[in-house]
Amino acid sequence: MTVPESDGAQIEVVRVFTDPAGRFGNPLGIARYSAVENADHQALAARVGFSETVVVHDPDPATERVKMRIYTPKVELPFAGHPSVGTAWWLNDQRHPVKIIDVPAGPVEVATTDGITWARARAEWAPNFEFHQFEDAAAIATLDPADFPEGKHYCWGWTDEPRGAVRARMFAPAMGVPEDQATGAAAIRLTALLTRGLNITQGEGSQIFTEWDSDGWARVGGRVVADHPIVV
Known part of the structure; x- marks a missing residue:
């Protein structure tokens, strides 16, 4: 019981x-x-x-x-x-x-x-996210969680592409999370999508590092x- x-x-x-x-x-x-x-x-x-x-x-x-x-x-x-x-x-x-x-x-x-x-972990273990790439990464700061009333959304843009630096925010009302300050699973999914390691700044200032393995595995740290x- x-x-x-x-x-x-x-x-x-x-x-x-x-x-x-x-x-x-x-x-x-x-x-x-x-x-x-x-x-x-x-x-x-x-x-x-x-x-x-x-x-x-x-x-x-x-x-x-x-x-x-x-x-x-x-x-x-x-x-x-x-x-x-x-x-x-x-x-x-x-x-x-x-x-x-x-x-x-x-x-x-x-x-x-x-x-x-x-x-x-393997990228396919992570939940599916809808990815939104922004050409102007600064615009990501202007987003409002109310703009994403359903689903799972990862908004990202390069701040220094040669160095793999990314600015991101994540909104997932489908998971009961209006906005997540740092999302390792989404970082792994994005790493697999781009097939490269990343240095992600998410939310207010969280820092996420990833590495890509060519055999389909990725590391997040x-x-x-x-x-x-x-x-x-």
Whole structure:
């Protein structure tokens, strides 16, 4: 039997894809499975209200793997980049590092190098987005979430094409997210579309890095910082 909410459960919070000073980034809620085992996880994510909340099992130290489920306020996702990067960093910070996060889409390889936490996945695991390229990247700042009442939209433009620098915003009311401050899955999709690594500035100032593998895999990475836990 499940209950619609989990009164008193502590949700850890990290901000994923911050700038070098630890500013901006996208909040991620992290719930330990043991604390919310009998709760309705989708209802819990809606109550938390972040673009994504994850439910994480205890890692297996023998295999260095962990199971994870990902929820937006409206739907469960088979894969998402910001939760994968954020959870990998958090587990490492908790002294329970893993090499693989098993999500419904498949095994996500994770690693941290020089302060950047990376997650490797296939582009087709990510949700489909409608991409809108802007010739004038400055115009992206003038967009209003109300302009996108439905669907999943990623608006982007080059700020320095030779260096792979991109300005972007994402609007996904279909996922219960009017605007997302940093979207790893969309970054992977765009990387696959352009078949090159990118340095993306999204939302107010979040920074996302990607790398393209010619065999169809891509990596998405960024900086993560701890934020204050919440109780729901």
